[in-house]
Amino acid sequence: MTTTLHVAQQFSKFPGGRYRRISEFSGEEFRERLLEPALRSGEKVTVDLDGVAGYGSSFLEEVFGGIVRTMRWISREQVNSHIAIETNRESWRLEANEYIDDELKRSEARKVSA
Amino acid sequence: MSEILKILPSLLVVGGWMIVYQLQALQARRKVLREEVEKARAAVLTLNGDALRFHMSAHSIADRLALVAALTDIERRCELFPQISVARRTWLPDAVPTNKAKVDSALIVNVRQAITLNHFDDESAAPLSVGSTQLEEITAACTALVRSVDGVMVAALD
Numbered sequence: 001m002t003t004t005l006h007v008a009q010q011f012s013k014f015p016g017g018r019y020r021r022i023s024e025f026s027g028e029e030f031r032e033r034l035l036e037p038a039l040r041s042g043e044k045v046t047v048d049l050d051g052v053a054g055y056g057s058s059f060l061e062e063v064f065g066g067i068v069r070t071m072r073w074i075s076r077e078q079v080n081s082h083i084a085i086e087t088n089r090e091s092w093r094l095e096a097n098e099y100i101d102d103e104l105k106r107s108e109a110r111k112v113s114a
Numbered sequence: 115m116s117e118i119l120k121i122l123p124s125l126l127v128v129g130g131w132m133i134v135y136q137l138q139a140l141q142a143r144r145k146v147l148r149e150e151v152e153k154a155r156a157a158v159l160t161l162n163g164d165a166l167r168f169h170m171s172a173h174s175i176a177d178r179l180a181l182v183a184a185l186t187d188i189e190r191r192c193e194l195f196p197q198i199s200v201a202r203r204t205w206l207p208d209a210v211p212t213n214k215a216k217v218d219s220a221l222i223v224n225v226r227q228a229i230t231l232n233h234f235d236d237e238s239a240a241p242l243s244v245g246s247t248q249l250e251e252i253t254a255a256c257t258a259l260v261r262s263v264d265g266v267m268v269a270a271l272d
Contacts, residue, residue: 014179017235026235053179054186056230090219091189095226 001043004086005034008051018058027062035067039082049087049096057095065099074107076100136206143209147198147270154191155263158225161188162256165229166249173237185226188259192217195266214269221259228255 007015011030017023038045047063049055064085073079085096161184168177196216199209209215228251233239242249 014182017178019235022237023235054182055226056178056182056234057227058231058235061231089186089189090193091222091226094219095223098223 002046002084003038003041003043004046004048005038006048006051008048010034013052015052015055015059017056018062027059027066030059031063031066031070035063036070039067039071044082044084046084046086049085049089049092055092060092060096061099064096065103068100068103068107072107074104074111076104079104139201139206140209141272143198143201144270144272147195147209147215148267150191150194150198151263151267151270154188154195155260155267157184157188157191158256158260158263161185161225161229162253165252165256168229169233169242169246169249169252170244171241173239175237178234181229185222185229188225189219189222192222192263199270210266210269215266217259217262217266221255221262224255225252225259228252 005011007030011034012025014025015027015030016025018026019028020026035045035047067073067083068079071082073082079100085093087093161181164177164184165181168174168181171177195210196212199215200212201208228248233242233248
């Protein structure tokens with residue numbers, strides 16, 4: 001089963017910054033309130049990014065880098081089996097994947113140094 | 115033979131008309147492309163100035179939203195270039211080869227990251243000072259994007 005989360009319809013057309021304490025409709029809020037519960041229900045989640053006014057990089061990093069950190073994923077295969085990104089904007093897809101890959105590299109480096 | 119000679123002038127007229135039509139269509143698409151490129155270029159330069167002002171001033175939520183919307187608008191404009199340059203009819207040539215009309219999305223990502231990854235959300239953060247590295251990064255990323263947009267402009271010249 002796959003669940004689709006539409007950011008524009010289910011969260012906000014004006015996504016905010018990184019953290020709840022400094023911004024309304026933050027990446028942290030999206031991740032904690034929508035993304036994590038959907039993933040914890042065991043379903044694969046597709047995040048539909050389209051339909052919003054735009055994203056700040058801090059929002060995208062907190063959602064996609066943040067979900068790799070909180071779910072403790074360590075490989076691309078693991079990420080791809082749980083989450084997919086849907087958007088017509090190539091740069092949003094590119095950037096979201098960049099944060100996922102960066103976080104996977106960091107977790108790999110932590111594993112090596114441990 | 116005489117039959118062919120009879121219809122030759124008509125064939126020449128039709129052939130000439132087709133060549134003229136192709137050239138006019140090509141020129142018209144290139145002109146539209148150049149106009150869109152100029153608008154996108156201006157939008158990037160405006161964004162550069164607005165982003166520097168945003169980071170050097172007291173935090174404004176309205177300005178933050180405007181910057182995010184401007185980034186989306188620039189990406190939308192850049193996405194239009196290949197769409198404009200591609201001929202609608204297969205027998206017409208493209209205004210510009212698709213690979214030359216495309217702006218690399220990584221450049222747009224770089225601009226967004228330079229402007230919105232750090233020092234963008236926190237209302238209590240102090241404004242950046244003139245020598246800040248982030249301000250230099252914003253200008254460098256915008257300049258790289260403008261150069262790429264200029265490349266499309268050069269390719270679209272007649």
